[in-house]
Amino acid sequence: MAYRDTGHGEHAHHDVKYIAVFIALCILTGISVLADVVEGLPYAIKVVLVLSISTAKALCVMLFFMHLKFEGAWKYILLAPTTILAIGLPIALMPDVATRYYISAVPQDVDYEEAMAHHPDSHGSANEHDTEHPEGQPGEAHAPHAGESGNADTPPTPEAKE
Amino acid sequence: MSHHPPQPGSNLKMGLPIPNSKLGLWLFLGTEIMFFTAFIGSYIVLRIGSKGWPISPEVTHINVLLGGINTFVLILSSYFVVVAHEAMAKKNFERARMYLIGTFALGLVFMGIKSVEYFGKYQHDILPGHVAENDSQAANKAVNEFDLAVEKTGYNDLKLEIAALELEVAQAEEGKKAALEEQLSASKAAFAELGPFADAVKSLKDQVYAETIDFAAMSKRVEELKAEFPEKAAGVHEPHVILYGNIFASIYFLMTGFHAIHVIVGLILFAAVLKQGSNLDEKWTDWVENSGLYWHFVDLVWIFLFPLLYIV
Numbered sequence: 001m002a003y004r005d006t007g008h009g010e011h012a013h014h015d016v017k018y019i020a021v022f023i024a025l026c027i028l029t030g031i032s033v034l035a036d037v038v039e040g041l042p043y044a045i046k047v048v049l050v051l052s053i054s055t056a057k058a059l060c061v062m063l064f065f066m067h068l069k070f071e072g073a074w075k076y077i078l079l080a081p082t083t084i085l086a087i088g089l090p091i092a093l094m095p096d097v098a099t100r101y102y103i104s105a106v107p108q109d110v111d112y113e114e115a116m117a118h119h120p121d122s123h124g125s126a127n128e129h130d131t132e133h134p135e136g137q138p139g140e141a142h143a144p145h146a147g148e149s150g151n152a153d154t155p156p157t158p159e160a161k162e
Numbered sequence: 163m164s165h166h167p168p169q170p171g172s173n174l175k176m177g178l179p180i181p182n183s184k185l186g187l188w189l190f191l192g193t194e195i196m197f198f199t200a201f202i203g204s205y206i207v208l209r210i211g212s213k214g215w216p217i218s219p220e221v222t223h224i225n226v227l228l229g230g231i232n233t234f235v236l237i238l239s240s241y242f243v244v245v246a247h248e249a250m251a252k253k254n255f256e257r258a259r260m261y262l263i264g265t266f267a268l269g270l271v272f273m274g275i276k277s278v279e280y281f282g283k284y285q286h287d288i289l290p291g292h293v294a295e296n297d298s299q300a301a302n303k304a305v306n307e308f309d310l311a312v313e314k315t316g317y318n319d320l321k322l323e324i325a326a327l328e329l330e331v332a333q334a335e336e337g338k339k340a341a342l343e344e345q346l347s348a349s350k351a352a353f354a355e356l357g358p359f360a361d362a363v364k365s366l367k368d369q370v371y372a373e374t375i376d377f378a379a380m381s382k383r384v385e386e387l388k389a390e391f392p393e394k395a396a397g398v399h400e401p402h403v404i405l406y407g408n409i410f411a412s413i414y415f416l417m418t419g420f421h422a423i424h425v426i427v428g429l430i431l432f433a434a435v436l437k438q439g440s441n442l443d444e445k446w447t448d449w450v451e452n453s454g455l456y457w458h459f460v461d462l463v464w465i466f467l468f469p470l471l472y473i474v
Contacts, residue, residue: 018241018244018245018248019241022237022238022240022241025241026234026237029230029233029234029237029468030230032233032468032469032473033226035473036472037226046473046474051474053469054465054466054468058462058465058466061462061465062462064244065240065241065244065458065461066455066458071180072178072180074185078185078188078189081192082196085196086196086199089196089200090199090206090207093204093207099211106212107295108212108213109214111295111296111405112214113213
């Protein structure tokens with residue numbers, strides 16, 4: 001392939017209002033922080049919201065700050081393999097670790113189940129979460145303050161977080 | 163491939179219409195994407211595979227506001243880089259230099275805030291392998307730290323020294339006896355001064371090993387001892403149970419640590435430009451563009467680390 005050599009700096013002269021991109025990024029960050037600070041927001045919605053915001057922010061940075069919007073088709077060839085491999089790795093790990101295909105006796109899980117059995121009330125949002133995932137993907141569930149005692153000193157209340 | 167080889171003097175060139183350095187940097191960023199998604203992917207997988215996870219900020223000492231401020235700092239610095247590159251392309255080098263100085267300063271601010279956060283983790287001993295995940299681990303950890311504190315006071319050494327001196331006194335000739343006895347009584351006085359702390363620790367240790375003390379009482383006793391012997395017990399942490407705390411700390415430090423290393427590398431890249439001072443010229447335009455691309459990538463990684471580690 002041969003291209004017209006237009007010299008350097010061509011890509012720098014697109015009429016992008018960088019300040020507008022910057023303000024959009026700031027507003028999106030603010031919403032993320034608010035989503036964490038505001039009380040009463042269901043956990044699942046919070047997760048979906050903040051991760052969508054991150055993706056939107058990442059797109060803003062890549063398209064405008066990194067000029068990908070204005071680059072030639074080489075960007076697809078260059079970024080496709082790394083994207084596929086990057087997505088492939090977690091998917092490849094998923095069956096072993098995340099879906100518990102293997103039965104494992106992790107001591108923390110034993111403690112966790114015990115704590116949940118003793119203090120089901122103190123982990124309201126964890127239970128709420130469990131009902132949303134009947135298959136029992138408790139990944140985002142709140143870890144309790146382990147043990148039967150000492151809770152008075154450092155309350156593990158998930159309510160304090162949300 | 164070209165069907166028409168470029169004629170000498172024409173402005174046709176082979177390859178991509180971007181500088182080689184930029185192509186190289188993008189290829190490097192391709193490997194970087196895989197590097198960080200390996201961490202993020204492992205984190206997601208480990209987290210989904212765990213029944214619980216410590217997310218309460220009272221427990222993890224994660225501060226969403228500090229993380230949010232750092233996000234803003236990186237976004238602003240990214241904006242500065244993009245303006246600097248634009249100024250470079252327009253040959254307005256003084257303006258570019260000002261914005262690059264701003265970027266560099268913001269990078270330092272980011273590292274400063276990160277240090278504050280790391281120091282907090284260090285103070286609460288939320289470090290990989292240091293976290294007690296249940297009551298008995300917390301009790302054992304407190305006892306071990308108290309033992310180290312006693313060792314540090316020199317109590318155990320003094321005990322041996324006194325035994326040795328007593329033996330020497332018993333065997334000494336009349337002339338040397340007085341001096342040795344004086345030394346012995348000085349050691350004994352020092353030993354007696356350290357006694358109360360060592361005894362208190364021993365009593366707590368016995369209770370913990372005999373399992374006659376529960377977590378709340380042990381916790382309270384540790385606090386009392388820290389208040390009573392503030393200097394001697396300075397190295398003892400308040401008992402703090404975090405279920406899944408070690409894997410949490412590993413992931414937190416691995417991801418933020420590698421990100422921080424990337425920030426430092428970016429600062430070095432910008433320092434190289436700023437070193438030119440007012441001699442900055444168009445030779446540096448590609449450098450600024452490429453280090454800018456790298457910096458945006460560092461920003462990009464943080465954009466994902468912030469919600470994943472601080473919010474979710």
